[in-house]
Amino acid sequence: MLINRESDYALRILRSLSDGEKHAVRDLCQKEDIPQQFCYKILKKLSDAGYVSSSRGVGGGCTLTADLKKVTLLTLMGALDSDRFINACLKPGFVCEWKDKNCNVCTYHSYLAKVQRNIDKELSSHSLYDMINK
Numbered sequence: 001m002l003i004n005r006e007s008d009y010a011l012r013i014l015r016s017l018s019d020g021e022k023h024a025v026r027d028l029c030q031k032e033d034i035p036q037q038f039c040y041k042i043l044k045k046l047s048d049a050g051y052v053s054s055s056r057g058v059g060g061g062c063t064l065t066a067d068l069k070k071v072t073l074l075t076l077m078g079a080l081d082s083d084r085f086i087n088a089c090l091k092p093g094f095v096c097e098w099k100d101k102n103c104n105v106c107t108y109h110s111y112l113a114k115v116q117r118n119i120d121k122e123l124s125s126h127s128l129y130d131m132i133n134k
Contacts, residue, residue, distance in 0.1 A: 002119070003073075007082050009034045010042050014076075015132050017052060017064035024061045025054075042080070049079035068129035074120055076128065086119065087112050 003011075012032035016023060025043065029036045043062060046052040051066040077084045085091050089109050099106045 002077070002082075002084055002086075002123075004082060006038070006042060006080055007077055009038055010046060010076060010080055011128070011131070013039065013042060013046065013062075014051065014064065014068065014071075014128055017062060018068060018129075018132050020064065022061040022063045028062065045080050051076075051079065068132065069127050071128045072124045073126055073128070073131075074123035077123070084120075084123070086116055090116050 009032070012034060013028055016028050016032055025036065025039055028034065029039050034042075043052060043054050047054055049066075051064070051071065052062050053065045054060070054062040074084070088094055089096055089106075090112060096106060096109065099109070
C-alpha cells in the first residue's frame with residue numbers, strides 16, 4: 001500500500017502544523033486522531049527530514065519548518081522510509097530468483113517498472129501545500 005497508516009498520520013500532522021503555530025503533541029493527537037506512540041515516532045522522522053521542529057518540556061511543542069510547496073507526496077514517503085514500490089522486485093538490491101534461474105529478461109518486471117515510474121511521477125507532481133489548501 002502506498003499511503004500506509006504512517007504516511008496518513010504524517011499528512012495529518014503536517015496539516016495541523018501548516019497553520020504556523022506551535023502545537024503540543026497531545027493536542028495534535030487529539031485533533032488528528034493519532035495514537036500518541038505513533039505521533040512521537042513520526043515526528044522524529046519528520047524532524048530528521050527537516051519538516052518540523054519539536055521540543056519537549058514546559059513550553060515545548062511542534063512547529064512546521066518546511067515549505068510545504070516544496071514537499072511532495074513522494075519526498076514525504078521517502079522521509080518516512082515508506083514502502084512505495086508496487087512490487088518487491090522494484091526495490092533497489094532485489095535479487096530475482098526467477099530471472100537468475102531462467103537467464104531471461106523479465107517482462108513482468110519491465111512492465112511494473114513502467115507503472116512505478118508513472119506512479120512516482122504522479123506522487124511528485126502534488127505538493128503537500130496544494131493537498132492541504134484545496
